[in-house]
Amino acid sequence: MTDLSVQIGSLRLRNPLIAASGCFGYGVEYAEAVDLSTLGGVAVKGLFLKEREGHPPERIVETPSGMLNAIGLQGIGVHRFIREKLPELRRLRATVIVNICGSTLDEYVELARILSDAEGVAALELNISCPNIKEGGITFGCSLHGTFDVVSAVRKVTSLPVVPKLTPNVADVASFAKASEDAGADGVSLVNTFLAMAIDVDTRRPILSNIVGGLSGPAIRPIAVRMVYECRRAVKIPVIGMGGIASASDALEFIIAGATAVQVGTANFVDPFIWAKLLDGLNDYMRRHNLERISDLVGTIDTSARDKQWISS
Amino acid sequence: MTDLSVQIGSLRLRNPLIAASGCFGYGVEYAEAVDLSTLGGVAVKGLFLKEREGHPPERIVETPSGMLNAIGLQGIGVHRFIREKLPELRRLRATVIVNICGSTLDEYVELARILSDAEGVAALELNISCPNIKEGGITFGCSLHGTFDVVSAVRKVTSLPVVPKLTPNVADVASFAKASEDAGADGVSLVNTFLAMAIDVDTRRPILSNIVGGLSGPAIRPIAVRMVYECRRAVKIPVIGMGGIASASDALEFIIAGATAVQVGTANFVDPFIWAKLLDGLNDYMRRHNLERISDLVGTIDTSARDKQWISS
Amino acid sequence: MLVDVEARVIRNTRLSSDYNVIALAAPDIAAATAPGQFVMVKSGRGRDPLLRRPFSVFEVLWSNGRVDGLSLLSKRVGVTTGMLFDSVEGDTVSCLGPLGQPFAVVDPPAEAWMVAGGVGLAPFATLGDALVARKTTTTLFYGARSGAELFYLDWFTARGIRLVLATEDGSIGDRGRITVPLERELRRAASAEVMVYACGPEPMLEAVARVAATFKRQSQVSVERVMGCGMGGCYSCVIPVRDAHAAQHAGSERTRPPHHYVRSCIAGPVFRGEDLVWD
Amino acid sequence: MLVDVEARVIRNTRLSSDYNVIALAAPDIAAATAPGQFVMVKSGRGRDPLLRRPFSVFEVLWSNGRVDGLSLLSKRVGVTTGMLFDSVEGDTVSCLGPLGQPFAVVDPPAEAWMVAGGVGLAPFATLGDALVARKTTTTLFYGARSGAELFYLDWFTARGIRLVLATEDGSIGDRGRITVPLERELRRAASAEVMVYACGPEPMLEAVARVAATFKRQSQVSVERVMGCGMGGCYSCVIPVRDAHAAQHAGSERTRPPHHYVRSCIAGPVFRGEDLVWD
Numbered sequence A, B: 001m002t003d004l005s006v007q008i009g010s011l012r013l014r015n016p017l018i019a020a021s022g023c024f025g026y027g028v029e030y031a032e033a034v035d036l037s038t039l040g041g042v043a044v045k046g047l048f049l050k051e052r053e054g055h056p057p058e059r060i061v062e063t064p065s066g067m068l069n070a071i072g073l074q075g076i077g078v079h080r081f082i083r084e085k086l087p088e089l090r091r092l093r094a095t096v097i098v099n100i101c102g103s104t105l106d107e108y109v110e111l112a113r114i115l116s117d118a119e120g121v122a123a124l125e126l127n128i129s130c131p132n133i134k135e136g137g138i139t140f141g142c143s144l145h146g147t148f149d150v151v152s153a154v155r156k157v158t159s160l161p162v163v164p165k166l167t168p169n170v171a172d173v174a175s176f177a178k179a180s181e182d183a184g185a186d187g188v189s190l191v192n193t194f195l196a197m198a199i200d201v202d203t204r205r206p207i208l209s210n211i212v213g214g215l216s217g218p219a220i221r222p223i224a225v226r227m228v229y230e231c232r233r234a235v236k237i238p239v240i241g242m243g244g245i246a247s248a249s250d251a252l253e254f255i256i257a258g259a260t261a262v263q264v265g266t267a268n269f270v271d272p273f274i275w276a277k278l279l280d281g282l283n284d285y286m287r288r289h290n291l292e293r294i295s296d297l298v299g300t301i302d303t304s305a306r307d308k309q310w311i312s313s
Numbered sequence C, D: 001m002l003v004d005v006e007a008r009v010i011r012n013t014r015l016s017s018d019y020n021v022i023a024l025a026a027p028d029i030a031a032a033t034a035p036g037q038f039v040m041v042k043s044g045r046g047r048d049p050l051l052r053r054p055f056s057v058f059e060v061l062w063s064n065g066r067v068d069g070l071s072l073l074s075k076r077v078g079v080t081t082g083m084l085f086d087s088v089e090g091d092t093v094s095c096l097g098p099l100g101q102p103f104a105v106v107d108p109p110a111e112a113w114m115v116a117g118g119v120g121l122a123p124f125a126t127l128g129d130a131l132v133a134r135k136t137t138t139t140l141f142y143g144a145r146s147g148a149e150l151f152y153l154d155w156f157t158a159r160g161i162r163l164v165l166a167t168e169d170g171s172i173g174d175r176g177r178i179t180v181p182l183e184r185e186l187r188r189a190a191s192a193e194v195m196v197y198a199c200g201p202e203p204m205l206e207a208v209a210r211v212a213a214t215f216k217r218q219s220q221v222s223v224e225r226v227m228g229c230g231m232g233g234c235y236s237c238v239i240p241v242r243d244a245h246a247a248q249h250a251g252s253e254r255t256r257p258p259h260h261y262v263r264s265c266i267a268g269p270v271f272r273g274e275d276l277v278w279d
């Protein structure tokens, strides 16, 4: 039997596959398609303290091998989440990672406090990287000090694993991973979406009501893999990788580059039944390569020169 | 008759379509597919003072709607270029934009001097953004001071239009456009490729010999359009936009976002006959929208709220 | 039960240069579909297009007394609809469903008036069948650009569904918008109990809901928002819905009544006309 | 003249579970192709795959005394070759060519020995035809994994081309690598003037070039590098070539002889064996 379990701080995940925040509703929406207890984790849609309306439509648009979104973090707020969604997620035995967003440092602290007291929260993912809202955590996510401060502050008030989610819209993402580690994070997750835009050339108007949005999907995968690789070399804490994963082989690319776990977002929209296929693919790879523990694969990229082979191409 | 001509500093281009550097050889390779005199310009492969061998294969790999390259700026050096290629390019009546790369500020200056004396060079594009070589201009391109310094230095020794080519691998590309403008650039071009990587999961080795490479192609278009939009609002000098253009509509997206001219790279690999199609597409759009001068379209994006329409969807 | 199937194309019938009806071997989805529900469709291999697209289930197909598939009525507007238009027998189309909230089907003595604009005809074949099965007197108000874009008229008449037509060019029926005959007939039928169903472009839906309300009739409208997932995962498809306790928001400076966004893929695509707030 | 054509698939013949021969209506390219040249192919619509892939022209097809197309011999290894394998008559394949430097065809009294490994057979049908037309005595050394992967044997024998076979499993001909019988025959044919042509995996090409040199014969090898454009635009396809004036580099510490990278798409894909430096 292959062992797919991985460790993020004090949290042990059944397997490295996590549903990415904002791409899986509050998890309960997908209970009909997938047994949530078979996933490594479920990162629920980004939560503020209060309810939020989000941006007007259009909120998404497809682009080559990707999509832009500017949802604007519409959400029910942390209190309704705890009341209305968490019990159901507990019943479904989901490993719940709550993605939290604040406009101020105090809001992150407050959210962390509230969620630490709630039953059935496995970890906190600090969304300091949403490109779609002005007032949100992105101001923290684009400053090394801001990142350090918000992670330290949350660290102080919770014993839950704390995983800041990093933005790729910076010159050197590894330094943000380092700042997070220094501040006591249990891991970092990356990437959030790339700030981008699309224009309807006939009307000369941006397609998204918010003008700009975040690019996700297979298009960004090679950039995300590179960033995970850089972070892996910069920090000792686990890296959770994501960005365009749509197959087991894509997930393995991240793991080999240095991701202890991976998240899948956009691909779940295309195929809500993807999870069993990804698990099968991982198990199959482990068997073919005679590997026992997937954790042994993390960061094993071999950058030495390559041999040539006598292949009958 | 529609007027497709555009102005970059003192240089008037027949139309806004420029072949992107590194994606069109030295131009002469494509003379059989396209009459070079019908293009707005031809940006030739990045030149150092000296010949360069470049990286060992593999140098490219396809990714979703994109490709990675790590050519490593193999090239014949400026002297052989002037001797062996420039006369032929003159004969073909190409508007030649020379993309130059240096390891030091002095090399950029030296290259600019040499090329200013050569007959048939229309403009200089300063490559301070190649992600694939350690010793190259990217150190300038990732620092505001470096960008300012290299542009000012080159500005002093040439009367040719000077266009620094910016890297997208920074947090705020508009500030680099501003630094370029302050230093006396006649325009800025963007984007160069995004630093990225791909791994063969079976061998666990990076596919490119250089480990990392640059992502180009349609995948990056929405990010590039956003960056052009940001630069347009930050500077008065012309912006030359590129990144994933593969159709006239893509080119128009950049123009409406704020690009005075556009470059086409990866798409030329897929279709070396693309140029006539792009020109037709631009002319067709101008006709349909009753526009006389394409320069009137530059940066005309309308970000006001959208009307609703009674469309029989 | 939610099903995803690589459905074989059984048949592709072109109705015009833009419209086609494509029959897909997706019996499990077809058998489970209620009128007004939709499927998320992905045509072609690879990543272009990347996302699925929503389509109403048009017909549930029977053969030898068993459900053997479903059909979609598609209008060519872009990548996916272009691929559906070009599909040939034996191709496959990935089909996920059934999804969304169906129409509430009324019984006699209530009458059903279905109002379709263009490709908005799609949900009314299954709804018509369900109504006829309950012996509910049913009328189809059907508007299009021209007579050449009015399809399946015989299909509806064969089932005893009365047709009221309008075309923008006046080639068949009233010239202009379908809401004109709708309003005329509502005015005439002052005493009848009528449930108005509508599907079409949003400005039409808004007009239908308004006309129905004016004549004190209930309406159910099926909206078409851009959908990323169809399952409540992405929050792309939201539509503003009137707040239940509007009073508490009184005095707000907005011109639109107090409202909140709901996901039209899981709360809809069918809504009560009076619940929606039009942008 | 360079041509790009949306070529219709005339015929797709599967030779095994991996190999197929696909006939394409690209007469202009076919008519202009010299043996050893290649085309850049894009299968499928949309952006997946994004880039074209290089394929040798396998056969030039004639009908009623006129060239009406070309065929490709394809081995399924990934996206594009998978699509070529699955293509059906009437599909289209975008085809750009002819590209690259062809083989130099030798005349009698020289003999031609063609050495093919696996799908490396592809350029030897047109080369064989050209050689036979010049009455050059021609032999095909052809190696594959097993007898089931040796194709078109009759085609070559029908043209009077002698076959020497080798398979890795020994099911037909020599067991092992094709260079074994090649070396044996070269040793025997000590006096004959022989031009050795080779196409196949690079380690095979290297071995063939070495064996030819050992026996003082010239060789022309067709290399297969990953190609982004096929036209000299991207510099992806480079291969190290021995420097002309090697002396000036003497004393370099490299283990490989002094060399520089050339673009195999325009300087090749055919090179003189002695010019290449093997990694």
Ligand SMILES: Cc1cc2nc3c(=O)[nH]c(=O)nc-3n(C[C@H](O)[C@H](O)[C@H](O)COP(=O)(O)OP(=O)(O)OC[C@H]3O[C@@H](n4cnc5c(N)ncnc54)[C@H](O)[C@@H]3O)c2cc1C
Binding pocket: B313, C038, C049, C053, C054, C055, C056, C057, C072, C073, C074, C075, C076, C077, C078, C079, C080, C081, C082, C119, C122, C123, C223, C224, C225, C226, C227, C269
């Ligand atoms: C619940 C529901 C049911 C639907 N039922 C049907 C149906 O039965 N038959 C049918 O033909 N269509 C139906 N539609 C609309 C259909 O989903 C769109 O026409 C389709 O998504 C267009 O995809 P495409 O790839 O062809 O076009 P794309 O290439 O994605 O887009 C082409 C253009 O069409 C525009 N567009 C117009 N309307 C829509 C829309 N609603 N969603 C996305 N893009 C849109 C896009 O913005 C773009 O400008 C339905 C939509 C919904 C939400």
Ligand SMILES: Cc1cc2nc3c(=O)[nH]c(=O)nc-3n(C[C@H](O)[C@H](O)[C@H](O)COP(=O)(O)OP(=O)(O)OC[C@H]3O[C@@H](n4cnc5c(N)ncnc54)[C@H](O)[C@@H]3O)c2cc1C
Binding pocket: A313, D038, D049, D053, D054, D055, D056, D057, D072, D073, D074, D075, D076, D077, D078, D079, D080, D081, D082, D119, D122, D123, D223, D224, D225, D226, D227, D269
């Ligand atoms: C001049 C030339 C002539 C060729 N002629 C033929 C021919 O006649 N018939 C034939 O079947 N093949 C030929 N090839 C090889 C053919 O180009 C590749 O098999 C093809 O590019 C694979 O494309 P794909 O989309 O199917 O595979 P992809 O999905 O792109 O790749 C699948 C795997 O195959 C690997 N691969 C192996 N060899 C190559 C190669 N040379 N180029 C790119 N990827 C490769 C890739 O790295 C990858 O791991 C030729 C190559 C060259 C350079």
Ligand SMILES: Cc1cc2nc3c(=O)[nH]c(=O)nc-3n(C[C@H](O)[C@H](O)[C@H](O)COP(=O)(O)O)c2cc1C
Binding pocket: A020, A021, A022, A023, A045, A046, A047, A069, A071, A073, A099, A127, A130, A165, A191, A192, A193, A215, A216, A217, A218, A242, A243, A244, A245, A263, A264, A265, A266, A267, C234, C235
């Ligand atoms: C529609 C949508 C909504 C998202 N919402 C959130 C969110 O609320 N919080 C967050 O941290 N990331 C959010 N993301 C980012 C994803 O979690 C993920 O980082 C990104 O999409 C890249 O992964 P992918 O390519 O697999 O989708 C959202 C992404 C999409 C597409």
Ligand SMILES: Cc1cc2nc3c(=O)[nH]c(=O)nc-3n(C[C@H](O)[C@H](O)[C@H](O)COP(=O)(O)O)c2cc1C
Binding pocket: B020, B021, B022, B023, B045, B046, B047, B069, B071, B073, B099, B127, B130, B165, B191, B192, B193, B215, B216, B217, B218, B242, B243, B244, B245, B263, B264, B265, B266, B267, D234, D235
């Ligand atoms: C193979 C390849 C080589 C390139 N070489 C250069 C170069 O020498 N100098 C340069 O400034 N940009 C170089 N680029 C970047 C392109 O000019 C362009 O900025 C980038 O590819 C984005 O445009 P595209 O998506 O249209 O290809 C290269 C790109 C590719 C794909």
Ligand code: FES
Binding pocket: C226, C227, C228, C229, C230, C231, C232, C233, C234, C235, C236, C237, C238, C263, C264, C265, C266
């Ligand atoms: S379409 Fe994704 S939430 Fe409705």
Ligand code: FES
Binding pocket: D226, D227, D228, D229, D230, D231, D232, D233, D234, D235, D236, D237, D238, D263, D264, D265, D266
């Ligand atoms: S394949 Fe592009 S230069 Fe050879």
